[in-house]
Amino acid sequence: MSLLAGAAPAAPPRPGRAVRRLTAGSQDRTWVSALAFLLVAEVVYFSVTVSGFWGGGTGMLSLSEQFLDIGLIALGETLVILAGEIDLSAGAMSSLVGIVMAELWQQGLNIWVATALALLVGALGGALNGLLVTRFGIDSLLVTLATQFILSSVATALGGGSPPYGFPKSFVNLAGTGTIGPVPYQLIAFAVIATVTGLGVSRTRYGRGLVLTGYNRAAARYSGTNVRRTLLWSFIASGFLAGLSGVMVSGFYNAARDDIGDSLLLPAITVVVLGGVDIFGGRGRVLGVVVATFVLGLLTQGLLVAGDSSLTATMVTGIVLVMCLVLKIMLNRRSGASLRQLLARRFGPMTRPPPTRLGGETTS
Amino acid sequence: MQLSTTKARLRARRRLAAMAAAFAMAGTAAFAVAPATSSASGLIKVAIVPKLLGLPVFEANVKGAREVAGKLGIALKYTAPATASAEGQVSIFNSLIAQHYNVITLSADDPTVPAPVLEKAMKAGIQVVSFDSDVLPAARNFFVQDTAYNTIAQGVINATEKFTGPKADIAIMSSTPDATIQLAWIAAMKSYIKTKFPHLNIVTIGYGQSNQATSLTQAEDIIHSYSNVKAILPIDGAAVVGTAQAVAALHEAGKIGVFGIGDPLPNRTYFANGSLQALFLWNEVNQGKLVMLVAKLAYEHKIHAGSTFSGAPVGLPGTFSVAAAASKITGATRNTIIFSKPLEFTKANYKNFDF
Amino acid sequence: MSALPAPLDASPPALVGARARFASNALRHREVQLLLAILLVGGVSTALHPNFGSASNISFMLADSVTTMVLAVSQTVVILGRGIDLSVAPVLGIAAIGVGFPAQDHHLNILLALLFVLLIGAALGVGNGFLVAVVGIPPIITTLATLTIYGGLQFIFTSGQEVISIPTSYGNLGSADVVPGVPWLLVIGAAVVAGAYFMLTRTVPGRSIYAIGNNSDAAFRAGLPVRRVIFATYVISGTLAGLAGLIYLCHTGSADATSGTDSNLNLTSIAAALIGGTTLRGGRGNPVGGALGAVFLSVALTAMVFARIPPIWEPAGVGVLILLAVIAGGEGTHVRKMLQSAGGARR
Structure with missing residues (x-):
């Protein structure tokens, strides 16, 4: 995964690693602020132009139930990506855990026991991914591409012709559609998990080790981080959180379905990247991911409520992602180069040695 | 078809432009006019949501629905997820509730997943009419079954x-x-x-x-x-x-x-x-017409379990009946309207049909 | 071109010294492995179900693998330069409908159709190449975004219609055999693979892809036009995906708003390339392996049907094959060594 960098190593002159490391924190904060700004603009825009979006605040809160499942998967994915890996199996895992929970319940188990066991399956599945990555040393993109196929087959086989539905009221209420006042339980759960994840990454020894593992494995090892264990736990967390999203989705729809989580993976990765997490690991803030969840989620829901087709909404998501990344790259470069200069620099004659590593001169 | 596509494209472009403006001016911009989703003219706001966009059978349904919508006093909106995704449908239903539609008609990607949101729609006073693929009977008012x-x-x-x-x-x-x-x-x-x-x-x-x-x-x-x-x-x-x-x-x-x-x-x-x-x-185009008729009658509370109605307002011959009880033989459940007997297409007659 | 530095004049996967020899040996090994695996699966299946070995079934399995084969070559070229292309599926779809409608309604000449799909694919590939090589957005993110954007365009272009009949010239290409057991499509697939192999191993730009994938920093310092080459890999990938669109159209006789994306061709093509021995770390692999990977997938999945394994287990079959291929290829140890090496900076 970490090496899918394309042309990154040959990027234009940039300051050394240590210097970038020092400035990275403030850049990340700037990015989170920019996202928050975007979020506010979006909410204001939709509230003013689209009737039914704001709904006295409660309308918007209940809209959040439509995308918090993506946010949960994104949180788990954040941990894995921070560590320099990726988990493509999270969507299939979400489906599988939902199905396992429902089937166990249908076999007569108490719904909460079934949920606990199903979440255990999610964590174990994550552990399987993690072990394949750390013990066999196989690239995580490969491992999770493979397990993604396998998990979805298992989910289809378990679900059969008509997967269970109609769960107990208490479960549907707590895991799915219930609210305290206007605030959905799902939102509260997401807030708690996001806080724990955020603090875990920024304030604990494990979190620092995780980020360092993604940033530079050798350095992580020298500084006493157990790289393998760190990676393993990031996959376990991802499997668990994907499973939790599967349980939440099943509760929300009051039904399990063998492909319910498949469509959540790509939006989740989009959220992580939009949130400012470096896809190659070692950099990013959980807060950014949380804000990005709402930016993308409310954008999609806002467009839908405004009467746009889901097709438009999906395309806009892709366009926004590209625009934001272009913006971010420009910001990070901190030079006022025009697109033409940029092109000249990128495509300038490179058959002679590149300019020295300092300064921002173009090579054309 | 071509015209409506161009329109949709223009609309999408307008929305994009508006989005871009919002980004650029950080929400302080003069906001574009809200899209015209409110029905000022007393039309019945009906949405038709098939399993997915772009499938010919559903396009035929929509074609029939569009042909009769004006006559029935219906403002029709056609929308669906890009892939046959039940979750995608749920998002759409949710947005239709927020837009205060009067009737939602749908062919369900999954019988159970959309049920809660459709029940929410019914609680909000929206009539729910499924066709082709049903949802759980408790989550809709009527079901137009293709055929027995x-x-x-x-x-x-x-x-x-x-x-x-x-x-x-x-x-x-x-x-x-x-x-x-x-x-x-x-x-x-x-x-x-x-x-x-x-x-x-x-x-x-x-x-x-x-x-x-x-x-x-x-x-x-x-x-x-x-x-x-x-x-x-x-x-x-x-x-x-x-x-x-x-x-x-x-x-x-x-x-x-x-x-x-x-x-x-x-x-x-x-x-x-x-x-x-x-x-x-069955005749997909005519089925679309019947769905619109049922939508209108449901909105006006003119049909209920056991009642019958004439297909004449949309040019369909004969009468249709609303099943009062489930039938194992036809597959009908309560409040089901069976649309027609199946047609048989063979080498001899296939050229006569354009759906 | 002659100004290029010396190391590239070395043998095909132009690496340096012993590691290069090791790598190229391993490559040949993988292709032999795959051929043996194909023969083994085919042999066992034929022994159990004689019909498996019939010319008709062999022809079908080969023809069915060609779409994936061409896309696997796309992926190989991109992955060799340490990229990835998640947008091949909608590019295929747009190309298929782009010529499918004119073919259906106006009997577009098939040679013109070929030209059009190549142009469509190249144009869409330019989009990816621009975002990756010029703007500098990581490949996986770029193509994730263009996957949604191109996928949306495919919907808009079809506007609810589908291609339902194609001229006989297309249909014949899609289902006729040269000799029993060897479909015409395979000839096209083989030509693409051979062309790509030649380009990658016998031309300077092709070999510079290996050099860049192997160590882009070193390649850059050696004066290779890194960004132009990376840019070109996406254009090549798009062009081949466009060609795959024509193959898809001829083979299935139809195309619609979800052709390509609905049958998971992105992931299957990546799987075929990886099974074929191309490694995600770039610089290692070749299109022959990817092509054999595609054939192997097709043969193995058909064998599952003959073995009466329920079709719902097909995805799991693909997953297991990926893992087996990777473990057999010894990538595991390779990676572990890299992990443990002290200089293992992750970028």
């Missing part, structure tokens, strides 16, 4: 038996293992075979995942690996195309019979080259 399941199953099996004789191996090509209506048809076919032709043997059920490439692969695999199969029964639009293409490509046209459930227009080539014997379906 036993009738269409009998049609397919009778035609197959005529081709293969009473003792033969046959295979079914379906869409996905959990597709509601296909499961209902398979069950109806199995029970009819059991009573009428016990020596017809269903050797396997292939799943084409509702796409032609997979259907083609599956059908060819079936033909090669079950060499005694005398007929294949594709019961999903993509499966029909894939199966007929497989039979044609393997030069088995006329040797392996293909009898399915699907619309004739996409399969003209296969009728012509003899790789497809017969298809059964």
